[in-house]
Amino acid sequence: MQPSINPWSSGQSIDTRKLFEEFGIEPIGPVLHDLPEVPAFMRRGVVIGHRDYGQIATAIRERRPFHVLTGFMPSGHPHLGHLMVMKEVVWHIQQGGQGTITIADCEAHAVRGLSWEDCNRYGREYLQCLYALGFEGRTYFQSRNEVLKNLAFEAATRVNFSDLSAIYGFGSETALAHAMSVINQVADILDPQVEGAPAPTVVPVGIDQDPHIRLTRDVARKLRFFTVEDRGDHVSVRSKNAPTAALEAVHRAYKGSKKYEGHVDIRGVPLAEVKERARIVEIEHGGFGFFTPSATYHQFMPGLQGGKMSSSVPESLFGFHEPEAAVKKKVMGALTGGRSTLEEQKAMGGEADRCPIYLLNLFHLIEDDRELQELRDRCCGGELTCGACKKETFARVSEFLKDFSERMDAVEHLVEV
DSSP: OOSSSSOOOSSSOOOOOHHHHHHEEESGGGGGGGSSSSHHHHHHHHHEESTTTTHHOOOOOOTTEEEEEEEOOOSSSHHHHHHHHHHHHHHHTTTTOEEEEOOHHHHIIIOOOOOOOHHHHHHHHHHHHHHHHOOOOOEGGGGGOOHHHHHHHHHHTTTHHHHHHHHHHOOOTSHHHHHHHHHHHHHHHHHHHSSSSSOOEEEEGGGHHHHHHHHHHHHHHHTTTTEEEESSSEEEEEEEEEHHHHHHHHHHHTTTEEEETEEEEEEEHHHHHHHHHHHHHHHTTTOOOOOOOOOEEEEBBBBBTSSSTTTTGGOOOOOOOOOHHHHHHHHOOOOOSSSHHHHHHHHHOOOOGHHHHHHHHHIIIIIHHHHHHHHHHHHHHTTSOOHHHHHHHHHHHHHHHHHHHHHHHHHHGGGGO
């Protein structure tokens, strides 16, 4: 069976509803009430789904430690399609998260065939964008992280080629380096809990990256020493690959517990408390003690000509240092959600939700929700023509690019060589 998603494709069409149903991704809406504040990218439906985000919302609300990590494959210049996930990372850091960014140069070299020099050059540009948005935390290139390489090797002991075939569709023609790049990404996601301390970890990604999340969650569970289960009248700590001394330590931690071959049963103690004690024992005995990572999934920002915004389609985007005349030409020539004639536009209104120009404003250009709603009302009510909307939007784009390019220049010194 071929996989439903290819994480390396730039032009695939993804049925979000089917994906949610088939792989168990949950809509983000129900967990938003657990957050002290709801950021614009969640309010506006840019982030649409999650895996296990409840533990992150709890950490934010209760001011507990957590990590936020994402990665970027430096296969071309960064563009607006990358900025939303960058903003999401920065927001989580502002909520108390420890930030980590990986530049996936091994993946770009293996999958896209880029030279190491190009990987370094593009990777530095991604980091400039992040610092310009206010990022604070760890950054690294995969090829230069020795801890990551050791962790990837350990993760690989829990993955076989049938797993990779089922998840990614790999076959006999797949380059070994491509398969290794997948294991590197598993290690990337787990790395903050090794470099720092085990804690809930959220990975903001596009919906097409879910295969990496599923694989990593599975590997994280397999690398744990124990499974802790609620058995109704007791909690059972069951050994998966724990040293004998570790299971004995769990037994000693709870007076009156019963130790059997391969498990310890504990009565009168809450499940959460036993889980945390088992994690501490695991770490004390040389284990990782991983929290299963969480993820949020955002919609793709559409390209200016429709479809996915991609650096392989220059007309779909504009660069952060692109000449103003070239940017204006792309914005004014963009696809819209307008009607065929002016008369129809006035009578029926535009279709904002399928308009790249409106969505450009929604994703990046208009911060105030009321101002955005006014734009939408004018469009859908037939008051605003597409030409006028493009002119207004280009003015915002011009201001945005001027400010952002200056901010990028100001933080260039923060990017290590």
